[in-house]
Amino acid sequence: MEIRSVSAIVTGGASGLGKATAKALIDMGAYVVIVDREGDLGEAVAEEIGATFVMADVADADQIDAALSTAGSMGPLRVLVNCAGTSRAARTVDRKGVPFELKSFEFIQKVNVVGHFNCIRLVAAAMSRTEALEDGERGSILNTASVAAFDGQVGQVAYSASKAALVGMTLPIARDLAVHGIRINTIAPGLFDTPIYGVGPDAEAFKAKLGASVVFPRRLGRSEEFATMAIAVLTNSYMNGETLRLDGAIRMPPQ
Secondary structure, X not given: OOOOOOEEEEEOOOOHHHHHHHHHHHHOOOEEEEEEOOHHHHHHHHHHHOOEEEEOOOOOHHHHHHHHHHHHOXXXXXXXXXXXXXXXXXXXXXXXXXEOOHHHHHHHHHHHHHHHHHHHHHHHHHHHOOOOOHHHOOEEEEEEOOOHHHHOOXXXXXXXXXXXXXXXXXXXXXXXXXXXXXXXXXXXXXXXXXXXXXXXXXXXXXXXXXXOOOOOOOOOEOHHHHHHHHHHHHHOOOOOOOEEEEOOOOOOOOO
């Protein structure tokens, strides 16, 4: 699918994997709307890479509708990349016998699952009204899961559940949207070098230790490598309904 001169929405696009993918889309000639809750950072990144920023909660229908309006004014909306997400490490029951706080579990599902699906349903509806391209194609959607969907570690129950849900919804959504000519795929990244690890000597030492656990190459993934895969999946018109691990062959241990 040709993405030059089309509009694209990238959620969580103010940093990390989302920012790299937004930049890659712009480099290929797309008009990109970054959707993020980080207002100042989002504005700065949008100015840096030549995108447009809309501050929005991915689980809020009205706010996502505003992003849709912005994207629609720039060109036909044919791309959605969902990179927004959150996590909190906690055991189901900790060593003191205290259970995981239900509100925290629910919040993670709201952002990672409900937020993804909210964007998918609204963007897909807008895509369905665009003019069909070759083979009847109208758009391409990409979700970001995690290897935690398959190899969840101690303390990752809420995060793993949310990412497994994204994997589980990929095929049925692909089947739902086939009548409209819209594809959807999911990438499940492994350990990637993103701002979540912080900066400084201690952070670099920690990242080096994590990278050593990867089969090959023995390092953390780079955001640009995620973006390269994202572009390949978005533009390959025969790629549909799949989840791809992008992880250097790592299989996460229990902890």
